[in-house]
Amino acid sequence: MGASSFLAFFTFSVILVYQPFTSNANLHKTKLLRSQLLLSQNAKQDIPITKYFQVTKPIKLPKTKPCSTLVLQHDFGYTYGKPPVLANYNPPKNCPSQNFSKIVLEWKATCKGRQFDRIFGVWLGGVEIFRSCTAEPRATGIVWSVEKDITRYSSLLKNPQTLAVYLGNLVDSTYTGIYHVNVTFHFYPAELEQHLHGFNQHFGNLEFGYDSSADLVLPISRNLPLNDGQWFLVQNSTDVQLKEFTIPRNAYRAVLEMYVSFHQNDEFWYGNPPNDYIVANNLTGLAGNGPFREVLISLDGKAVGAVYPFTVIYTGGVNPLLWRPITGIGSFDLPSYDIEVTPFLGRILDGMEHKFGFGVTNALDVWYIDANLHIWLDSKSVETKGNLIEYKSPTPAVSLV
Numbered sequence: 001m002g003a004s005s006f007l008a009f010f011t012f013s014v015i016l017v018y019q020p021f022t023s024n025a026n027l028h029k030t031k032l033l034r035s036q037l038l039l040s041q042n043a044k045q046d047i048p049i050t051k052y053f054q055v056t057k058p059i060k061l062p063k064t065k066p067c068s069t070l071v072l073q074h075d076f077g078y079t080y081g082k083p084p085v086l087a088n089y090n091p092p093k094n095c096p097s098q099n100f101s102k103i104v105l106e107w108k109a110t111c112k113g114r115q116f117d118r119i120f121g122v123w124l125g126g127v128e129i130f131r132s133c134t135a136e137p138r139a140t141g142i143v144w145s146v147e148k149d150i151t152r153y154s155s156l157l158k159n160p161q162t163l164a165v166y167l168g169n170l171v172d173s174t175y176t177g178i179y180h181v182n183v184t185f186h187f188y189p190a191e192l193e194q195h196l197h198g199f200n201q202h203f204g205n206l207e208f209g210y211d212s213s214a215d216l217v218l219p220i221s222r223n224l225p226l227n228d229g230q231w232f233l234v235q236n237s238t239d240v241q242l243k244e245f246t247i248p249r250n251a252y253r254a255v256l257e258m259y260v261s262f263h264q265n266d267e268f269w270y271g272n273p274p275n276d277y278i279v280a281n282n283l284t285g286l287a288g289n290g291p292f293r294e295v296l297i298s299l300d301g302k303a304v305g306a307v308y309p310f311t312v313i314y315t316g317g318v319n320p321l322l323w324r325p326i327t328g329i330g331s332f333d334l335p336s337y338d339i340e341v342t343p344f345l346g347r348i349l350d351g352m353e354h355k356f357g358f359g360v361t362n363a364l365d366v367w368y369i370d371a372n373l374h375i376w377l378d379s380k381s382v383e384t385k386g387n388l389i390e391y392k393s394p395t396p397a398v399s400l401v
């Protein structure tokens with residue numbers, strides 16, 4: 001999308017959504033025409049619930065009618081420290097076609113009252129497919145929905161799975177907001193052959209940099225049952241969380257997709273001062289360790305990748321009034337990060353157990369991290385072979401000014 005069309009869309013939405021508030025605010029400041037005043041009074045009697053949204057690139061959909069399935073309907077009240085909410089997922093049965101070119105997850109929620117921003121995750125068979133943050137409600141009620149392209153998890157969606165949603169909410173006499181949530185999957189059948197040429201050019205599976213979705217997606221997350229999310233908790237700079245896995249012996253490509261979010265002392269890690277500064281200024285109650293973080297991924301103890309996460313600001317971050325109704329980039333749909341691990345495949349094709357590890361340089365309590373291993377299989381062979389030709393992993397040299 002070009003810069004000018006993005007700007008046009010943005011401006012249009014702002015005007016559209018902000019109009020009612022502008023009029024309400026004007027009530028106290030300016031003399032209004034009688035018709036306008038009547039309008040405002042009517043609006044006061046029946047205040048509409050506010051629709052929140054995140055500005056994002058729209059998902060390009062085929063022009064086919066989707067098959068839609070409501071996979072979960074739940075009211076998240078006092079759910080903090082409780083097991084994730086589970087639901088049985090079954091592939092859609094009554095669709096005219098079973099050949100889907102796009103699959104979209106829709107999260108729709110309403111809330112009313114007062115509540116903090118809550119981080120949440122959605123897992124399918126232990127594979128994380130969505131990480132997000134709730135919107136902070138108003139007394140008059142809010143609604144928001146998020147759509148996420150989950151086509152890359154197609155192989156997973158072909159079979160029955162357990163869907164798990166962890167949204168740690170606390171409800172008391174002050175924080176009254178309960179999140180009423182629907183999770184729906186929309187399956188878009190592939191377009192007919194005659195449209196295929198244009199379709200492939202613009203809407204094909206190339207968006208993720210793949211030729212096609214993986215044949216297998218393995219969870220690199222914590223197993224159920226669990227009284228928390230299926231993510232690992234990385235709590236300090238020496239903490240490394242490990243997960244064992246085995247892959248089929250005929251794999252020819254592997255990509256590790258990592259989900260990450262940062263909380264409590266490291267929610268604003270990019271603004272944390274160095275510890276020397278804190279000590280020199282006698283500051284207390286300030287999170288330190290400086291502003292550099294690096295998520296390190298290891299395979300059997302050796303570094304295979306690093307991620308520098310995008311600085312997502314959650315809906316309660318800095319000043320909650322900044323995020324009503326437009327929320328921060330990534331806050332409703334946290335980005336995941338792909339690490340090409342194909343060069344290391346040769347070492348893990350032996351049918352044995354191997355370990356991925358997650359650590360965060362300079363980490364303070366707490367980082368939520370897990371991953372999905374996307375694997376492509378060679379259906380024409382039982383075993384593939386590979387070799388790592390060269391591997392260099394110099395120790396990092398960090399300097400701070």
Ligand SMILES: *[C@@H]1O[C@H](CO)[C@@H](O)[C@H](O)[C@H]1NC(C)=O
Pocket residue numbers: 099190191192193196
């Ligand atoms: C699914 O549809 C696409 C596009 O029409 C086609 O190329 C492909 O062969 C179809 N696959 C199956 C399994 O029918």
Ligand SMILES: *[C@@H]1O[C@H](CO)[C@@H](O)[C@H](O)[C@H]1NC(C)=O
Pocket residue numbers: 073108109110180181182
């Ligand atoms: C969830 O779905 C049910 C049933 O279709 C509907 O009554 C309810 O309003 C929906 N809730 C949200 C938040 O969309």
Ligand SMILES: *[C@@H]1O[C@H](CO)[C@@H](O)[C@H](O)[C@H]1NC(C)=O
Pocket residue numbers: 235236237238239
């Ligand atoms: C780091 O976190 C791990 C996991 O919680 C803990 O076992 C370890 O003691 C911590 N180390 C330090 C230096 O705090």
Ligand SMILES: *[C@@H]1O[C@H](CO)[C@@H](O)[C@H](O)[C@H]1NC(C)=O
Pocket residue numbers: 280281282
């Ligand atoms: C920090 O506290 C020490 C001891 O109370 C004091 O000598 C020093 O001047 C303080 N430094 C600053 C920058 O306030």
